Amino acid sequence: MKLKTMSVTDLNVYIKRNFDHDFILNNLTVMGEISNFKAHSSGHFYFSLKDESAKVNCVMFRTEASKLEIRPKDGMKVVIKGRVSVYPKEGSYQLYASMMEEVGLGEIYLEFERNKEKLHNEGLFRDEIKKEIPRYPEKVAVITSSTGAAVQDIINVSRRRNGTVSLTVFPTLVQGDEARLSLTAAIQKVNLHKKYDVIILARGGGSYEDLSCFNDLDLAYAIRKSKIPVVTGIGHEVDFTIADFVADYRCATPSQAAEVVIPSLSEMVREYHEYQARLKGSYQMRLRFEKARVESLMQALSKNNPKIIIANGYLEIDRKRNQLDGIIIQKLSREKERLASGYSLLKAHNPLNILDKGYALVYDGEGVLVKEAETLDHLDRIRIRLKDGERTLEVHNHGKEESDL
Known part of the structure; x- marks a missing residue:
């Protein structure tokens, strides 16, 4: 018997029908850890449920989500009641949750919280111990996967902003348990060279468990002990890891890390011309000020010229002499009159x-x-x-x- 050739749509619809008529798949309870949680503006929840070996995509529609007494978040261990069905358009199956109860925090999230509290108590998150990011670096070390999108994003941003900055990529693993040792070793290796101005530690987006290697304590200590400033660009804007807290500067994405570290050549040229204009205006203003000051001093000097002082002294002497002559003449006149009066009186009484x-x-x-x-x-x-x-x-x-x- 020859079967009818099916379209892709027919195939997905057939599979969905079988899923929907399965008794177990339509009424099941699953326990796992939430990761990659997103609350959509429509009110629907989208997330993954995982255990040590596998994960399944889940969705909880607004009606059920609004009834929850808990606020789901990454790392939360939950029990979900619902059904499994196929989304025909994508040909993928997912768990449609109707109920959710918290069981406890997942191991990855517990590790994150333990390490975060430990390092915070040790003072590794304090702003005052963080190193300043150089404004005009010449050599930049990039620690990330050599095959991921993150390294390409950093290279593209660097070429666009400033092609004169030298980038050196130190390839590492960025996922899994082996990545912890690989990332730590890369930080230490870059420091041995002692020729780099700044380090970019980056990884593209991923689930909560994918980023767990960046919560490693040894990596945190390596970042803090680094003599070279470390800038992180790990995951998405909402993702935070221990490495982000310890780093000297945290960026939301690898591209943003490159934007922060790599100075814009056009901006540098603009600043150069701006500083040049300001310097020119400054020294011209200073020249005008000094010229006015010299002219003022010349005027003061001309007013206090010894020759002028001597000449004015002669005039003052003449004035004083004339004044003294007048005083003497007046004095003599008064004395003469007094003497004549006395003489007349004496003569009148002369025996x-x-x-x-x-x-x-x-x-x-x-x-x-x-x-x-x-x-x-x-x-x-x-x-x-x-x-x-x-x-x-x-x-x-x-x-x-x-x-x-």
């Missing part, structure tokens, strides 16, 4: 003025004024003063004469 009337003054040889006639009896010589002069006379006594005058 010698009486001589102008014919009287005379008689003095003995000692210059003592003779006031009585008897004194003449004892003198041999006298001095007579008249109005126009003096004469010395000898005295001859002839006796006392009486007069009726």
